Amino acid sequence: MKNTIKKLTVIGLGGVGGYFGFKLANRYSNQEELSISFVARGETFEIVKKSGLTLLSPEHENPIAHPAGIYQQFSEIPDTDVFLICVKEYDLEKVCLELKDKIKTDTVILPLMNGVDIYERIRKVITNGIVLPACVYVASHIKEKGTVEHKGNAGKIVLGNDPKNPDYDAQQLVDLMKSAGIDIQYKTDAFPDIWTKFFFIASFGLVSARYNQSIGQINEVPELRERATLIMEEIKAIATRKNIAIPAEIIENTFNKAATFPYATPTSLQLDIQAKKEQTELELFAGAIMDYGKALELPVLESTRIYEEIKAGLIR
Structure with missing residues (x-):
């Protein structure tokens, strides 16, 4: 099973979502190949909508990237092929409940979060779609609203196949992220x-x-x-x-x-x-x-x- 990825939405613009979201928006700005959107709330939403997302990192000379769209409410998000969930664990259930109606059979969810039970917790709420277990390493944090600071080594993602959908081939997603300068490794089993x-x-x-x-x-x-x-x-x-x-x-x-x-x-x-x-x-x-x-x-x-x-x- 393999589907063409045209739209990707990043949920949460903290240290993890801001770092990887910036790289994706920076690479695919005004590109028909892939449309990148963000979900953010409050002051972060207002700043990024007006001025773009700022990443302070030795990896990028131009520190500002603009998404194709930014939304506060999940109901506003257009049809999306891939969701990157980049929130704190205590917000995960709420996000999944709000996201549930947006998930189709072939929608991909890539959680970039700490913890060993993230896949199971998502599956308790969202039973359809494709959830790719993943492990993320990145030394980044929110410096101020709309600005993420990154130090140290480049961020890295290890992702694996969905135990519920083992035939789904995530290679296209991996290639799109690699094209954005993201260090990502694809394994059969990421656990x-x-x-x-x-x-x-x-x-x-x-x-x-x-x-x-x-x-x-x-x-x-x-x-x-x-x-x-x-x-x-x-x-x-x-x-x-x-x-x-x-x-x-x-x-x-x-x-x-x-x-x-x-x-x-x-x-x-x-x-x-x-x-x-x-x-x-x-x-x-x-x-x-x-x-x-x-x-x-x-x-x-x-x-x-x-x-x-x-x-x-x-x-x-």
């Missing part, structure tokens, strides 16, 4: 990549949020390293039960990866907890582990414990 990333972001995110310590400190301080290890062991048990093809040395690999970050690097969950933000990715990490543990009848005592400590405000 090992998704889970490998989760080992790192969940364990280090939870421990850093609990103790307000950097990635380097978690690697170095025995108590913190032990707690991160216990969380990873619980994730590994879940992944094994779900037949995810992760390497046997995944925990050692995760600590080695952490050692490549600058010592004082914080995690986003740590920063959000310290800022006392009402909405964080705590449920994305510990909540998902606890849900899987319950469903698979696996003990996840350490993840539950650290979740309860953070919820109770037992943070340094």
Whole structure:
């Protein structure tokens, strides 16, 4: 199964959506080959509609790109072949409910989000269409409304086939994104990549949020390293039960990866907890582990414990 892609809509212009949305709008501006639209709200909508989307990145000399269209309401979005969902996990269900009526049998959804249960959560709401599991890496953030700043390595996407529609060929979408200068890798099964990333972001995110310590400190301080290890062991048990093809040395690999970050690097969950933000990715990490543990009848005592400590405000 393969369909011609003519219209693509990016939902959410945060660090991820802004980075990849800019690249697509920049490449396909005023092009008949592919029409790029954005969905944004409030001040971001007003700024981008008037002045375009700004990306501050060493990859682009011209920092402003204009989409073919920008919308505030999902009801306004024209027929779309591909939706890129680039929102925080706590907005995912709401977005899916609003998007549901726009999805046809051959509509493609590409979620560029953190978390191991994103595919399942989308499928609970949207049962038709094609959902491509994906893993995304990009160091970018909102500098101000309508402006995204990118530093470090080029953003990267790993996407895989939809388990529900394994015959769908995503190569045309991959080629269109590569033409926009996006580093994208297409695999039959993207879940090992998704889970490998989760080992790192969940364990280090939870421990850093609990103790307000950097990635380097978690690697170095025995108590913190032990707690991160216990969380990873619980994730590994879940992944094994779900037949995810992760390497046997995944925990050692995760600590080695952490050692490549600058010592004082914080995690986003740590920063959000310290800022006392009402909405964080705590449920994305510990909540998902606890849900899987319950469903698979696996003990996840350490993840539950650290979740309860953070919820109770037992943070340094």
